Structure formats: C-alpha cells, structure tokens
Amino acid sequence: MNKRLQLFSEWLQEQHISLAFITSSPNVFYLSGFYCDPHERLLALLVFPDEEPALICPQMETARARQAGWTYEIIDYGDADNPWQLLERHMRAKNIKLDRIAVEKSHLSLERYEQLQACFQARSWLNAEEKLRQLRMIKEEKEIAILRQAAELADFAVEVGVNAIAEGKTELDIIAEIEYEMKKKGVREMSFATMVLAGENTANPHGVPGLTTIRKGDFVLFDLGVIVDGYCSDITRTVIFKSATEEQKLIYDTVLRAQLAAIEACKPGVEIGSVDRAARSIIEQAGYGPYFTHRVGHGLGIELHEYPSMNAANAMPLERGMTFTIEPGIYVPSVGGVRIEDDVFITDNGAGILTKYPKELIIVS
Incomplete structure (x- = not known):
C-alpha cells in the first residue's frame, strides 16, 4: 500500500470508520495514482481500516487503471451493468459490518448517497474531505x-x-x-x-x-x-x-x-x-x-x-x-x-x- 493510502487508512482506524467511499477524481488520483473523468458513470475508491482497498470504475478504464499502477482489486462494469449491485455483492463477500462510512460530503450527490444508504444502512456518515485536504495540502x-x-x-x-x-x-x-x-x-x-x-x-x-x-x-x-x-x-x-x-x-x-x-x-x-x-x-x-x-x-x-x-x-x-x-x-x-x-x-x-x-x-x- 502506498504511503498516502496507508496514512488515510490509519486515520480510518483512529476514527473507527468502517469504509471511506471516495468519488472525486482528484482524490481518487491522489490516493491511487489513477486519474479518470468518468462523466456520469460511477468512479469510486473503497478504502478500509484493515482491508486492502478496491477501485470501482467503468470497464473501459480498467486497462488504464492498471497502467497507472493500481495493483489491488478492480470492480469494473459495463454500461449495461448496475455498479451498485456489484458493489453490494463485493461488500457482502467481505462480510464487513459498515457502521460508519466516510464520504466527500461536498462531492457526493444526494442520489448516490441514497444508493449507498440503500446498500449498507450505515448508522453514521462522516466527512473525509478535511483529512484529505490536510494530506494534500503538504506536498512531497x-x-x-x-x-x-x-x-x-x-x-x-x-x-x-x-x-x-x-x-x-x-x-x-x-x-x-x-x-x-x-x-x-x-x-x-x-x-x-x-x-x-x-x-x-x-x-x-x-x-x-x-x-x-x-x-x-x-x-x-x-x-x-x-x-x-x-x-x-x-x-x-x-x-x-x-x-x-x-x-x-x-x-x-x-x-x-x-x-x-x-x-x-x-x-x-x-x-x-x-x-x-x-x-x-x-x-x-x-x-x-x-x-x-x-x-x-x-x-x-x-x-x-x-x-x-x-x-x-x-x-x-x-x-x-x-x-x-x-x-x-x-x-x-x-x-x-x-x-x-x-x-x-x-x-x-x-x-x-x-x-x-x-x-x-x-x-x-
């Protein structure tokens, strides 16, 4: 795991957060090294406190994600697929209780929040943006x-x-x-x-x-x-x-x-x-x-x-x-x-x- 992901994952542990669901292209790029403009399609980085991360992206972008150096799991999907169903299936297989979820509140749309809530029924939602701003603000x-x-x-x-x-x-x-x-x-x-x-x-x-x-x-x-x-x-x-x-x-x-x-x-x-x-x-x-x-x-x-x-x-x-x-x-x-x-x-x-x-x-x- 790269240093940035490691620091972010450690923050999730400290805050007892079950999952960070990161959807803005700049923050996905910062943490993963992969930049993608998905247009209306879903792009998301799943970061856990104790598990390896995963990337959700359109199937047409999978090769570019690998070329960018992403070595972890990719949940890719075609235009006829429902990515939320694939996400739910992925999380069910991991058998992780999602009690507290961190998102980018200024980026996540109400529609996508409702999709996430329908999938996971999390007890509380937290804002990951302040931590990501702190990390990105100090340049290497x-x-x-x-x-x-x-x-x-x-x-x-x-x-x-x-x-x-x-x-x-x-x-x-x-x-x-x-x-x-x-x-x-x-x-x-x-x-x-x-x-x-x-x-x-x-x-x-x-x-x-x-x-x-x-x-x-x-x-x-x-x-x-x-x-x-x-x-x-x-x-x-x-x-x-x-x-x-x-x-x-x-x-x-x-x-x-x-x-x-x-x-x-x-x-x-x-x-x-x-x-x-x-x-x-x-x-x-x-x-x-x-x-x-x-x-x-x-x-x-x-x-x-x-x-x-x-x-x-x-x-x-x-x-x-x-x-x-x-x-x-x-x-x-x-x-x-x-x-x-x-x-x-x-x-x-x-x-x-x-x-x-x-x-x-x-x-x-």
Whole structure:
C-alpha cells in the first residue's frame, strides 16, 4: 500500500470508520495514482481500516487503471451493468459490518448517497474531505518537482503570448498561438481556459476573452497554466502595448510591490491572513483598496484551486510543503487592470518561487 493510502487508512482506524467511499477524481488520483473523468458513470475508491482497498470504475478504464499502477482489486462494469449491485455483492463477500462510512460530503450527490444508504444502512456518515485536504495540502518533494515542470511550461506560454502581441490581433488570436505552441511542447491540457485580456477588459478579474483587438496603450493580461502529470500551474503577467500612462505605471508598480511584500511574508509559522494583509495594505495605502476585490491567492496542486485559501481571515499557519499562488491585483473600470501571479511553495526558511517569467514592467514595442 502506498504511503498516502496507508496514512488515510490509519486515520480510518483512529476514527473507527468502517469504509471511506471516495468519488472525486482528484482524490481518487491522489490516493491511487489513477486519474479518470468518468462523466456520469460511477468512479469510486473503497478504502478500509484493515482491508486492502478496491477501485470501482467503468470497464473501459480498467486497462488504464492498471497502467497507472493500481495493483489491488478492480470492480469494473459495463454500461449495461448496475455498479451498485456489484458493489453490494463485493461488500457482502467481505462480510464487513459498515457502521460508519466516510464520504466527500461536498462531492457526493444526494442520489448516490441514497444508493449507498440503500446498500449498507450505515448508522453514521462522516466527512473525509478535511483529512484529505490536510494530506494534500503538504506536498512531497516529488510533487513540488512536478509543479516546477508545470511552472516552467507556464513561463514559456507567457513568453509566447507576449511575443505574439501586435496591433490589431484579437485576444483569441493570441490564445490560439499560445495553445498551438504548448501542444508542440507536448502539453495535452491547460489548467483552465487560457485568459488573454486587452484594454478595458483587463479591469475584469475573470474576464472572458473574445474578439477585442489590441491597441496602442492597452494593458494586456495573461492568466494561464498547464497540467503536468496531474498537477497544475497558474501564472498571471500583465504588460503594456507600445506606450504607458503615468496612471498605468503607478497601478503596475503598486501591484508589484504588493506581490513582493506578500511573498516576503511567506514563512513557516506565519498566519496565512497576514500574507493577504501584507499585499492589501500596500494597495490600500496607494488609494486603490476598493479595486483589489479578491483574496491574495489559493492553494495549488492536483486542482487549480485547493487548500489553503490565502484569504485575510485564514488564521492557519503556513507549513513547509504548502504550495499556493500569490496574485494581488488592481482593477479600475475604464482604465484597466493589473494582476501579477506566481506559484509559491514554503521551504524551511521562506518562500520558493516556481514561476520565473520577469515581473518588471514590460512595455511591448
């Protein structure tokens, strides 16, 4: 049994939990090494305190599960089969009394809960998510190595995008060039829909790219990431095309100082909320407080957004191995917005930075 499964199984023993029924693809991947998007079909990992685990998956995915290194039992099923009946038969053969079952409460649908309850009539249902969040929040060295590879590719993607900027090109034109070059690099999947925003569109933190053309004096914002071996990167850089106003320079300088201050605050034992406040205080002092409308960052790993949440109210202390983004921004309607984002991990002494693309103001000629 791998270390992650072993730690999770030991937690089940400590909590006197009979079975953990894990159904979210990221958590199944974390514990088993097998990533699968089953669409509407049932995918589940069965973890026991004293028994070997088992995987329920569609028959069409069985070979991939084995290729991923899963050596334990697989309960596979065809599209004409009822997986719940196969699950019930499997558990009956094990003759295990299912008194307490742990599930991912925010993921398990009511329909599937009713199926489980009909099968097992468990006395109590517990939430496995907090334990899984704790395990996933502290990254192993090999995970950080993969995140570093993903960050290097994200750096390259931003470089491609900046080099592609030209007057009259649309936001989608530049996205097409970025993603074409990433495919040539062997990147199968981006972490999320690549974002390139120009001009006033940059004032929307989650703007939707379209046919807006790039003009002289525009902010151009890139927010993108790639997936490598199941792990995500996430970088944001903002440049200016041809010429910058004094206000644009001030906004950019303020965001950069805020981002550097937040990274400097990242040390083991430091309260997460103070990292957000380190960035926010600089932006507020510059008079742009109302235009910084989101937290300073989010956890990063198998999922684009995972724990910890880097918000001002989070009193959790930073720990070695945590990985997250630092991404303050200022978004001024009718002027535009700037966000600068890096992927960061906590070391014994401070913060290591995975994304390396330059952060000094670039005015693209």
